[in-house]
Amino acid sequence: MSKLTSSSSELDLDRPNIEDYLPTDSIQEPHAKLRLRDLLDISPTLTEAAGAIVDDSFTRCFKSNPPEPWNWNVYLFPLWCLGVVVRYGILFPGRVLILTFGWIIFLSCYIPVHLLLKGHDKLRKRLERALVELICSFFVASWTGVVKYHGPRPCARPKQVFVANHTSMIDFIVLEQMTAFAVIMQKHPGWVGLLQSTILESVGCIWFNRSEAKDREIVARKLREHVEGADNNPLLIFPEGTCVNNHYTVMFKKGAFELGSTVCPIAIKYNKIFVDAFWNSRKQSFTTHLLQLMTSWAVVCDVWYLEPQNMKPGETPIEFAERVRGIISVRAGLKMVPWDGYLKYSRPSPKHRESKQQCFAESVLRRLEEK
């Protein structure tokens, strides 16, 4: 706190030092000027607003950082060109062949099983589950996926749900090749939607539409029904509600945590050295994303199956969700940010701002009344 410099010649009743401020009765005018200052001084709030303009944690969650170009000199550039030739000329066609082969096997088994075993549900379901795991393995092979699974494999027990952080739709494929989960997904258009309505139906999937508000109650009911059903596949939920860039986690939606069942967290972390697996749905379609993966060297990731958690007595679903988010973030080395993922698609409602304005006005009034 700097003292008034002697270079200012005018004696400053207008600018009292903080030290002079304490016994206020003697000089009324500067005290009142102080109150006016408190009223007019919006600098903390202004600073916050400018800080948000310059950099904000929400936008950072969805930024895909392009890797540093390393091929910029005369020795490395031909090497990079060779790499491109290998990736696009050799690996890519090879992978397309593997994938086509996989689809042929899958469809030639799946269609007969689906149609002919209509009466024998248990057997049919088991075969369909195995086939879905098979096609997912083919998908993972088509990107040369190197997935390391840590922890005990999930088993199908009633009253449990699995939650994981979300980076791309391939999260589902990576997890599905190990265990046939039922999943809750946003309905997509195009060939993905077709797959969703046909094949994924057999493992038991729940659809929702982000833009429909009423949808939420219907979905909550479906979730509850699924979890309580004894021979449904274990349910996998991505509580973030949207794809995040694998460096951060956004707030978990509480829907998965208020079903009264055990929550088993799964943490997924991709290694960016070979490819950035983040699907920036604003910038790319899923097809483009898949093609990008198929023309990269490999998809390397770690999957950790973590200890199942139950809601502690006296804990609200939101606290429970945050606790599980903390467990997953720590394991996968992700930073937690306090934002709702759906803000990617909609603006915060004016109610939030108005309530903040209300608090702001009240705090100013309170500060003035204290003096």
Next chain:
Amino acid sequence: MGSASSTLTQYDIEDVQEHCNNLFSQQEIVSLYQRFCQLDRTAKGFISADEFLSVPEFAMNPLSQRLLKMVDGLNFKDFVIFLSAFNPKASMPQKIELIFKVYDSDYNGKVTFNDIMEEVLIKVMKEAGYSKDSSLLLDDFVKILDHPGLKMDVEVPVD
């Protein structure tokens, strides 16, 4: 987006630097340009109000509506000039002038009761020796607000 700095030439950077009185370093201007391009999603050369509001931290700020009036449609140079008031090296009068502009919502160079919260203001202004019908000019603001405790600094992240 990674090649944003290649669309900003050295000449542009120096031009912007001159306009903000050298308050930002060249690296900070490049960072700000990357941020500008990130917010200006449709590459129009300015950031629309809607794009500002897509930053939830900004949208929820009580002053966002007033600030939007000031920043809506600014090109990059004016964007940097606006943010230069938040630079730690900016002078106190420059920061206070920004606060004044936020209050002066009708841009007539005067802040009247209509521009601030009414009931509280009447009480406080009377005590400070201003009447109900007086208006505050920039000089009054400087007199009232200029003190070492006024902190209005924002750091630009430089990767």
